[in-house]
Amino acid sequence: MTHTVLLHGATGETGREILDGLIDDGSFTIAALVRPESVEKAATETLKEKAIKIVVGDPANQTVDELAALLNGYDTVISAVAASAQLAQFKLVDAAAKAGTKRFIPCGFTSISPPGGVMSLLRGEKEQVHERIWYHHLPYTIIDTGFWYQLSFPRLPSGRVDYATLGDANTFFGNGDAPNLMIDKRDIGRLTARIIKDPRTLNKRVFLHAEVLTQDDIWIIMQGKSGEKIETKRASHDQLIAKMHAARVALRENPTDTMAQVAVWSAEYDVSKYVRVDNTPENARYLGYLDTKKLYPDFRPNTFTAFVDGLLAGKAQRPYQDKYNFLHK
Amino acid sequence: MTHTVLLHGATGETGREILDGLIDDGSFTIAALVRPESVEKAATETLKEKAIKIVVGDPANQTVDELAALLNGYDTVISAVAASAQLAQFKLVDAAAKAGTKRFIPCGFTSISPPGGVMSLLRGEKEQVHERIWYHHLPYTIIDTGFWYQLSFPRLPSGRVDYATLGDANTFFGNGDAPNLMIDKRDIGRLTARIIKDPRTLNKRVFLHAEVLTQDDIWIIMQGKSGEKIETKRASHDQLIAKMHAARVALRENPTDTMAQVAVWSAEYDVSKYVRVDNTPENARYLGYLDTKKLYPDFRPNTFTAFVDGLLAGKAQRPYQDKYNFLHK
Numbered sequence: 123m124t125h126t127v128l129l130h131g132a133t134g135e136t137g138r139e140i141l142d143g144l145i146d147d148g149s150f151t152i153a154a155l156v157r158p159e160s161v162e163k164a165a166t167e168t169l170k171e172k173a174i175k176i177v178v179g180d181p182a183n184q185t186v187d188e189l190a191a192l193l194n195g196y197d198t199v200i201s202a203v204a205a206s207a208q209l210a211q212f213k214l215v216d217a218a219a220k221a222g223t224k225r226f227i228p229c230g231f232t233s234i235s236p237p238g239g240v241m242s243l244l245r246g247e248k249e250q251v252h253e254r255i256w257y258h259h260l261p262y263t264i265i266d267t268g269f270w271y272q273l274s275f276p277r278l279p280s281g282r283v284d285y286a287t288l289g290d291a292n293t294f295f296g297n298g299d300a301p302n303l304m305i306d307k308r309d310i311g312r313l314t315a316r317i318i319k320d321p322r323t324l325n326k327r328v329f330l331h332a333e334v335l336t337q338d339d340i341w342i343i344m345q346g347k348s349g350e351k352i353e354t355k356r357a358s359h360d361q362l363i364a365k366m367h368a369a370r371v372a373l374r375e376n377p378t379d380t381m382a383q384v385a386v387w388s389a390e391y392d393v394s395k396y397v398r399v400d401n402t403p404e405n406a407r408y409l410g411y412l413d414t415k416k417l418y419p420d421f422r423p424n425t426f427t428a429f430v431d432g433l434l435a436g437k438a439q440r441p442y443q444d445k446y447n448f449l450h451k
Numbered sequence: 452m453t454h455t456v457l458l459h460g461a462t463g464e465t466g467r468e469i470l471d472g473l474i475d476d477g478s479f480t481i482a483a484l485v486r487p488e489s490v491e492k493a494a495t496e497t498l499k500e501k502a503i504k505i506v507v508g509d510p511a512n513q514t515v516d517e518l519a520a521l522l523n524g525y526d527t528v529i530s531a532v533a534a535s536a537q538l539a540q541f542k543l544v545d546a547a548a549k550a551g552t553k554r555f556i557p558c559g560f561t562s563i564s565p566p567g568g569v570m571s572l573l574r575g576e577k578e579q580v581h582e583r584i585w586y587h588h589l590p591y592t593i594i595d596t597g598f599w600y601q602l603s604f605p606r607l608p609s610g611r612v613d614y615a616t617l618g619d620a621n622t623f624f625g626n627g628d629a630p631n632l633m634i635d636k637r638d639i640g641r642l643t644a645r646i647i648k649d650p651r652t653l654n655k656r657v658f659l660h661a662e663v664l665t666q667d668d669i670w671i672i673m674q675g676k677s678g679e680k681i682e683t684k685r686a687s688h689d690q691l692i693a694k695m696h697a698a699r700v701a702l703r704e705n706p707t708d709t710m711a712q713v714a715v716w717s718a719e720y721d722v723s724k725y726v727r728v729d730n731t732p733e734n735a736r737y738l739g740y741l742d743t744k745k746l747y748p749d750f751r752p753n754t755f756t757a758f759v760d761g762l763l764a765g766k767a768q769r770p771y772q773d774k775y776n777f778l779h780k
Binding site for chain 2: 257410
């Protein structure tokens with residue numbers, strides 16, 4: 123009997139990396155949970171080309187019993203949904219408990235920060251989903267990751283990396299010396315494949331990373347590799363905190379405004395990563411996470427230097443191409 | 452340099468057990484944090500008789516800086532406050548972070564249940580304190596315990612155990628077959644002394660227990676030892692759930708009513724322990740707790756059978772003698 127996996131969000135930004143990681147691994151029978159209105163979409167066609175079984179279902183509009191029937195027979199259920207859709211996982215958790223899922227992977231895949239009010243929106247909602255998991259005694263693994271290389275490099279004066287740039291990342295926060303867990307997003311899937319087969323990670327939190335880098339480190343590598351001088355803006359810690367408070371107030375005034383949500387996620391990330399320095403191996407261990415570097419010492423993640431080589435060679439891909447367009451209006 | 456410990460709540464129901472455990476252990480220099488108005492109380496006199504240093508302070512009425520000055524120089528700070536005073540620990544946590552406390556023990560010492568809405572009042576408030584700890588990256592150990600033998604035995608028709616009875620515990624919940632972690636409250640201190648010296652328990656949750664017993668087990672032991680037939684009442688799971696909802700509604704109507712709080716704690720304990728079956732070794736491990744049975748295999752906790760021998764011999768003590776009096780009006 124092969125290990126069967128049902129992946130929710132297989133065409134999303136993280137989900138597609140997980141799908142490729144599971145396929146590369148070769149030891150899983152994989153299915154994707156796809157909403158009825160998405161079955162005919164181009165993204166779903168790519169799943170069919172990869173011979174992934176399509177399970178048509180919609181956690182937002184079906185009952186727990188209906189969803190449980192869909193989940194039945196899958197050993198592992200992985201949820202990789204949009205940042206805005208975290209609370210919509212409740213029914214999926216209820217269904218997994220009902221179906222007797224052997225391991226549920228909620229949508230984590232974010233930087234390390236503590237439960238509570240620090241990352242009040244993104245982490246706050248994810249932790250509510252964890253509480254729902256614990257409510258059911260449902261077997262689980264929480265997987266969080268270093269921040270993506272793909273979102274962390276500054277633009278160059280020549281414009282040669284703009285093709286892969288989601289939004290301007292040329293602001294140096296504080297002294298630029300805050301260490302941060304980082305990873306090439308393409309490695310998330312391969313590590314997830316290892317984690318879900320590993321009994322040591324059952325009912326645990328696990329963090330993935332390739333390197334620990336400061337902005338200073340990133341600037342040195344980008345300048346050294348490109349031969350260009352980066353145009354650097356600066357923001358103080360106080361400015362980051364003020365921006366976060368303003369973003370929270372604005373969201374409270376327009377709670378369903380998508381851009382107001384994005385602003386809170388972004389500002390809370392900045393404070394957590396650069397002011398509080400939450401996204402480190404030490405803090406991850408403190409918060410009870412296992413470290414994939416210890417679990418899988420043979421795994422060779424892509425280095426930031428190698429990523430920059432690819433970026434400068436025109437081989438990188440802009441994240442969220444279908445969704446956001448901050449630079450390329 | 453001996454290990455220095457500051458104990459907050461040293462004359463309370465759990466605190467006094469912790470104090471005795473620390474004294475018995477012999478390897479600590481112990482101080483007690485006592486409020487100004489309690490310095491002259493009889494309970495504080497007993498601390499002085501035990502040669503415990505009295506540190507006069509009041510987390511409710513002093514600033515974080517003032518409290519940090521009091522905490523300065525203590526390796527470990529243990530908080531064992533009343534169930535109603537959980538959120539008053541925030542300032543103590545802030546002060547410990549400021550003072551560089553090497554290990555903070557928040558007031559846990561309760562049964563195993565998941566974070567979230569299950570034990571919405573008692574666990575809910577304790578988890579808010581945990582979040583404050585994580586906010587500061589403050590080193591910690593969360594210690595939870597089996598339910599006390601002292602609160603778990605039924606009355607006998609002869610009345611011979613009434614002297615040690617806090618409230619009637621003669622109701623059989625459901626089929627009486629829910630396993631529960633249990634412990635003699637006098638063992639909490641000796642195990643706490645081990646835990647706070649142990650590097651393996653730093654930044655972890657740990658659970659203490661002596662035995663796993665069902666109500667059926669307890670009835671058999673009590674009847675066998677006493678030769679009396681217990682007068683048993685019964686409550687169904689549905690009745691427990693209905694009682695919990697009613698208690699929550701009543702507290703919402705009178706949020707500062709002490710007896711309404713007690714009713715919520717009690718009803719939520721019953722649902723968690725007897726309906727959900729949360730208070731088990733399996734669930735504790737699932738929720739990430741370490742097990743003192745594994746950590747300290749040489750430790751011999753008092754058995755329930757031995758506790759009952761003492762109880763029938765008139766040697767038990769009624770808990771909360773100074774505070775509540777449900778049976779002995």
